[in-house]
């Protein structure tokens with residue numbers, strides 16, 4: 095059930111004053127002259143006080159207008175007080191100070207009403223004037239034929255001159271101003287309706303008064319007039335106290351007037367002539383026709399017609415103004431819609447079409463070839479030079495790419511550092527040319543923030559024929575792009591179905607890996623690392639193996655990349671570390687053998703990595719000095735925040751006594767700067783550097799160089815892939831410290847390591 099709307103406290107004062115005034119107005123006609131004059135004074139002054147209170151309370155938009163209304167009420171009260179004195183002194187008042195005060199009161203009221211409307215922005219200063227004029231002329235005609243002609247001009251004998259005969263004309267002024275107020279404001283607020291009621295009540299009081307005085311009635315006026323005057327005097331106070339008086343935003347200029355206005359105008363045009371006709375008939379009947387009986391109403395009717403023409407012209411102008419502003423608004427809306435559409439389909443930074451527009455074009459058009467490219471190492475630019483520089487670089491790259499487009503090509507920015515070029519047609523050569531041009535144009539160095547940046551990108555290309563499924567174009571090209579990244583970046587890879595097969599296999603492998611992790615299908619194998627001087631096993635490298643029950647083992651090369659890509663490597667790496675530490679702790683205690691465990695770059699981005707290593711050591715009892723973590727140079731290839739975090743982990747662990755080895759040295763980047771920047775103790779020489787035989791002088795020289803360099807940096811060297819006695823002897827001769835490989839032992843389960851006594855002294859011959 096809806097609860098009734100609470101009456102706002104401010105409205106109470108308004109209704110309270112209305113109740114008081116109504117009571118006084120009902121009682122006053124029954125009082126004597128003195129009592130009536132008291133009532134006039136009370137209501138007049140009370141109304142002025144209420145106007146002042148209402149202005150304070152509601153802070154209306156036009157306080158001056160309300161001030162004039164209040165002064166008018168004070169004038170009314172003063173006039174009635176003077177009247178009371180006057181009546182007590184003379185029997186029949188003539189034009190006097192009383193009338194002067196009343197004559198001042200009416201223009202003040204009219205001025206208040208004239209100043210009250212809040213004109214809507216853009217509306218004419220003359221708005222409502224024509225309507226007010228029409229009402230005045232019609233009223234004047236009625237006053238002429240109904241009051242002045244029969245009761246003043248044609249009266250015999252003429253009534254004594256009195257101020258009473260002027261009041262209907264003054265009322266006309268008030269009604270006209272009230273009508274103008276309504277026309278200008280366009281909405282009948284309570285405040286305006288109350289003020290209109292005041293003007294109507296005054297007229298309704300003054301006309302009987304006029305008739306009464308003109309026909310020799312009492313000078314104090316008939317009872318109805320007394321009640322109506324009192325009510326009318328109270329109404330400015332009621333209006334001011336009403337909550338609707340508070341300032342409101344102005345309404346917009348409305349269009350046209352509607353059928354009600356048309357009917358009103360029609361009635362106003364007809365009322366004058368109808369009343370005139372009736373009056374002429376009466377005069378003719380009495381044989382009392384005069385020239386002015388025609389001239390006055392006719393002049394008023396002509397004036398009304400002229401005012402109607404003005405009103406119509408104004409209306410037409412107003413319509414034109416509205417039509418123009420409507421046209422402007424429609425234009426603005428169309429422009430806004432266009433800019434919203436542009437925004438939805440374009441990238442804000444580069445102004446290029448975005449992925450949505452690209453997809454729409456692919457879906458809608460002819461067959462296309464597609465080149466998608468992703469900048470290599472863009473995150474480093476953001477990390478090193480800041481996001482703003484990154485943005486600047488993207489804008490420059492967009493400009494360069496625009497320069498290599500062919501006719502009909504669409505260049506889009508599809509993501510952070512990803513762009514795409516849609517090439518119309520099915521010609522593979524055209525697409526190939528575009529892909530090469532795109533990578534080539536990016537290779538020229540970019541000068542930015544005092545640095546010379548060497549930007550490269552990887553590209554995936556999907557050529558299309560008429561049968562190519564358009565929905566797959568983008569996905570296929572993305573797949574080829576991923577392959578280009580995985581293959582070492584800065585290259586173009588074309589899509590073919592083997593990519594999809596491999597991706598499907600990878601997805602399946604990841605799903606199986608996830609299950610295998612929970613099902614304990616992994617084992618750690620160990621490969622001995624031998625001291626080339628003593629031929630003794632000094633360390634073992636832990637290597638993870640996947641042994642699915644009832645199926646052949648799955649090689650690390652098949653599942654480690656999938657584990658890396660899916661992030662499962664973090665959990666798998668932690669499991670290997672814990673298991674290997676637990677098993678190696680005994681070997682270390684009994685044989686002094688240390689443990690080497692591989693760590694993936696992904697693990698080093700784990701915030702908890704240091705804590706996890708420390709917990710593994712603590713739980714297993716393996717001392718920190720007996721553990722070596724093997725990393726690849728790759729962790730430093732991406733400089734910036736990610737590698738900063740990796741370095742923090744390595745430095746913290748090294749401070750604990752853990753040793754750090756760089757694995758696979760000699761492949762990949764092998765920058766000497768990495769050896770300088772990384773906190774490492776050991777260099778593992780990649781097996782690809784092992785010479786085939788003693789005649790392989792270049793490889794021998796290479797290994798010698800690496801060993802010499804490592805020694806000069808104070809690093810221990812471990813050679814990987816030592817498969818022959820020749821390798822072992824050569825490495826020993828070159829001064830390499832340690833070695834591992836099939837020549838000594840293959841990776842084996844922990845049990846075999848013990849059974850084959852691999853950890854005992856002199857188990858291996860160099």
Ligand SMILES: Nc1nc2c(ncn2[C@@H]2O[C@H](COP(=O)(O)OP(=O)(O)OP(=O)(O)O)[C@@H](O)[C@H]2O)c(=O)[nH]1
Pocket residue numbers: 443468469470471472473474476480481482483484485488509510511579
């Ligand atoms: N300055 C800038 N950077 C962005 C904007 N949008 C995305 N990025 C960044 O661009 C990088 C793109 O990520 P990746 O492509 O994985 O980073 P990457 O270093 O290029 O890696 P690779 O593609 O593997 O070489 C992320 O670091 C985003 O934060 C952009 O509008 N402005």
